[in-house]
Amino acid sequence: MRPLQISAETAQKLSKELHLPIEQIMHMPQHILLAKLAELQKKKQEKGSD
Numbered sequence: 748m749r750p751l752q753i754s755a756e757t758a759q760k761l762s763k764e765l766h767l768p769i770e771q772i773m774h775m776p777q778h779i780l781l782a783k784l785a786e787l788q789k790k791k792q793e794k795g796s797d
Contacts, residue, residue, distance in 0.1 A: 750774055 750773045753761075762769045765783055772780070 751777060751780065 751758075753773075758769050758772050761767075761772050761780070761784075764787060765772070767775075775783075
């Protein structure tokens with residue numbers, strides 16, 4: 748599987764938000780990354796509505 752086609756800056760931001768190493772972000776399947784981002788967004792929305 749080839750690495751995701753994202754910039755280094757994007758990988759760093761995702762790594763910080765998801766609390767995962769950059770290497771893991773770069774080699775994560777795209778559908779799993781999208782699911783994690785959706786989960787993160789949901790948590791932020793729930794936290795904001797409290």
